[in-house]
Amino acid sequence: MVITRRTQQQRRAQAEAALLNAAAELVVQRGVRSLTLARVGEQAGYSRGIVTHHFGSKQALLDRLAHATQSGFVPGIEDLPPGLDRLLRFVDGYVGALADIGVMNRAFLLLWAEAATTSDLAPFFRERDETFRAHLRSDVTAGVADGDMRPDVEPDDVAVAVVGQLRGIGLQHLLDPQAVDTARLRHTVTDYWRRALRLP
Structure with missing residues (x-):
C-alpha cells in the first residue's frame, strides 16, 4: 500500500x-x-x-x-451571451439558489449588509457590487441592441434595482426562511423583470 x-x-x-x-x-x-x-x-x-x-x-x-465568499450563486451563466435571456436566467437562478444556500453564501450576504456600517469592509463590497452591476448593464445594453428589450430602458437603473432586489430577498430569506417561498418567488420575480423589460 x-x-x-x-x-x-x-x-x-x-x-x-x-x-x-x-x-x-x-x-x-x-x-x-x-x-x-x-x-x-x-x-x-x-x-x-x-x-x-x-x-x-x-x-x-x-x-x-x-x-x-464571493463565489457565484448561479453557475453556468457566464457561458451565455449577454442579453435578456441571460439576465432572466440569472434572476431566476439566484432566487432559486437561496433555498439551499451554503454557509459561504450566507456569510457573503451578512458581510455585504455589514459593509454599509463597517468602513473596513466597504471598499471590497463596493467593488464587488460594481462588478455585479456591470454584468447586468451589459445584459440590458445587449438586450436593447438585439431588440429584445424596450429602447427606453436605462441600464444603470435596472442594474441597481436588480442588485437591490436580489440582495434584499437574500437577506429576508436569512432572517425568516419560512416567510420567503423561493420556489414560488423565483417565478414571480423573473416574470416581473420579463414584463418590465420586454418590448410590448
Whole structure:
C-alpha cells in the first residue's frame, strides 16, 4: 500500500480552507463583530497561533473571507451571451439558489449588509457590487441592441434595482426562511423583470 503524503502547500491550503469555513460559520452564527482569531481557531480545531500565522490580523482574515465568499450563486451563466435571456436566467437562478444556500453564501450576504456600517469592509463590497452591476448593464445594453428589450430602458437603473432586489430577498430569506417561498418567488420575480423589460 502506497501512502501519499501531502505537501506543505497542500496542508497549508487545507488549513486555510478550514479556517475560512470556520470564520464563515461564526459570521452566520454570531455576526461579524464577534469574530476573533481565537474563536476562528477554536471553531476550526486549530490554535489561535495558526490563524495568526495564516492571516496576521482580523482585518486580513475578513479580507480573505470576503474574497472567498464571493463565489457565484448561479453557475453556468457566464457561458451565455449577454442579453435578456441571460439576465432572466440569472434572476431566476439566484432566487432559486437561496433555498439551499451554503454557509459561504450566507456569510457573503451578512458581510455585504455589514459593509454599509463597517468602513473596513466597504471598499471590497463596493467593488464587488460594481462588478455585479456591470454584468447586468451589459445584459440590458445587449438586450436593447438585439431588440429584445424596450429602447427606453436605462441600464444603470435596472442594474441597481436588480442588485437591490436580489440582495434584499437574500437577506429576508436569512432572517425568516419560512416567510420567503423561493420556489414560488423565483417565478414571480423573473416574470416581473420579463414584463418590465420586454418590448410590448
